[in-house]
Amino acid sequence: MQKLTNKEEEIMQILWKLEKAFVKDVLAEIKKDKPHYNTLSTIIRNLEEKGYVSYNAYGKTHQYYPIISKEVYKEKYMNTAIENYFNNSYKNVVSFFAKEEKISVDELKEIIAIIEKNN
Template identity: 70%
Template sequence: MQKLTNKEEEIMKILWRLEKAFVKEILAEIKEDQPHYNTLSTIVRNLEDKKYVGHEAFGNTHRYYPLIPKEAYRKQFVNATIADFYDNSYKSLVSFFAKEEKISVAELKEIIELIEKQK
């Protein structure tokens, strides 16, 4: 699975949310730094080339839909991030969030409970 650019990820988030959409519908969902219609169309076709997106033809226009589930991409992205930045250590990842005060003791206890329930 190829890594996506930030703009491609933005488009995929829209497609995951909408499930199926024409380029003009995707364009309407972009609030900031809205690209030109043709630029967006090129990005969507690139996503199709990367096998992230498929399409249904309606005459000369296409309705696009995700081929890769959001959860599959998230798993790949998280695993790659942990490998690249935390030496494949989930402990290092959680420690980072604790040091940055992005996770509370109560949340850590909830995580421990979830892990214990799965055993």
């Protein structure tokens, strides 16, 4: 599974949300920095070449849909980020967010409760 560019990830987020879409539908969902229609079409074709999307053809028009789920992508790239930036340690991940004040004590307590419930 190839890593996606930021713009490809943005397009995949839209396709995961819409489930099936024509290029014009994807374009309508982009709120800022809208690419030209042809540029967006090229990005989606690149996603197809990378194995992230497929399509149904209706004459010359294609309706695209994701073939890699958001969950599969998230798991792959979260694991990669944890390996590359946190020495493969979830404790380091949680510590990072605590130091950055991105997670509260109450949220940490909720996490601990979830872990205790599942063990």
